[in-house]
Amino acid sequence: MTALRLENVSVGALAKVSLAVPGGQVVCVSGPSGSGKSRLLRAIADLEPHSGRISLSGIDQLALAAHQWRLQVGMVPADSQWWFDEVGGHFPGTTGDRLPLALGFPPEVMGWSVSRLSSGERQRLALWRALAREPQALLLDEPTANLDGDTTISIENWLLDEIHRRQLATLWVAHDPAQIQRVADAHYQIDGTRLELVHGSD
Numbered sequence: 001m002t003a004l005r006l007e008n009v010s011v012g013a014l015a016k017v018s019l020a021v022p023g024g025q026v027v028c029v030s031g032p033s034g035s036g037k038s039r040l041l042r043a044i045a046d047l048e049p050h051s052g053r054i055s056l057s058g059i060d061q062l063a064l065a066a067h068q069w070r071l072q073v074g075m076v077p078a079d080s081q082w083w084f085d086e087v088g089g090h091f092p093g094t095t096g097d098r099l100p101l102a103l104g105f106p107p108e109v110m111g112w113s114v115s116r117l118s119s120g121e122r123q124r125l126a127l128w129r130a131l132a133r134e135p136q137a138l139l140l141d142e143p144t145a146n147l148d149g150d151t152t153i154s155i156e157n158w159l160l161d162e163i164h165r166r167q168l169a170t171l172w173v174a175h176d177p178a179q180i181q182r183v184a185d186a187h188y189q190i191d192g193t194r195l196e197l198v199h200g201s202d
């Protein structure tokens with residue numbers, strides 16, 4: 001079974017993080033601003049120097065080229081990056097009517113200019129872009145930060161459906177205690193230089 005494992009991972013000031021995320025489960029990470037949540041996700045995505053061992057389904061991060069690793073471990077940063085002028089350029093072979101209804105876009109979205117997208121629209125499209133690459137693990141950095149209350153709930157439900165159906169091992173950075181309660185199978189909090197288990201099992 002898929003599992004994302006961290007053993008004694010240190011990045012920046014955060015030291016010796018060990019945890020396991022089984023496939024189909026959500027582990028939430030919270031902590032004060034600047035405590036190292038995003039850097040931890042970037043280390044797991046092999047985008048940031050770190051020490052310790054990270055593996056997916058028993059395969060060590062060091063055994064794969066970074067781009068191959070990132071095909072398996074999909075990251076959705078808080079600020080998504082877009083390279084083409086039109087939305088459709090980022091979704092080759094996909095038509096707008098294949099976008100999940102829960103994302104709330106009309107089929108014409110593929111012809112929209114990226115520059116007109118609101119931050120919430122970018123965030124929702126970035127989630128779908130990551131899922132469309134069919135990773136085994138998902139790293140979500142405050143995925144609903146730019147969404148209103150109703151949209152947050154509907155995107156959470158859609159994400160949880162996808163995570164369960166695809167059995168994705170998911171690490172989800174969140175601030176809102178109510179959201180953590182709704183989505184997390186386990187919750188860790190950064191306290192100083194350590195990641196402490198708040199609820200769930202190690």
Ligand SMILES: Nc1ncnc2c1ncn2[C@@H]1O[C@H](COP(=O)(O)OP(=O)(O)OP(=O)(O)O)[C@@H](O)[C@H]1O
Binds near residue numbers: 037
């Ligand atoms: N490449 C880097 N080199 C040195 N320090 C860095 C680097 N990238 C980030 N930092 C610092 O590391 C700390 C943690 O940053 P990080 O972005 O992980 O915080 P965060 O917990 O995600 O915060 P927020 O909730 O505000 O997004 C910050 O003090 C930041 O300035």
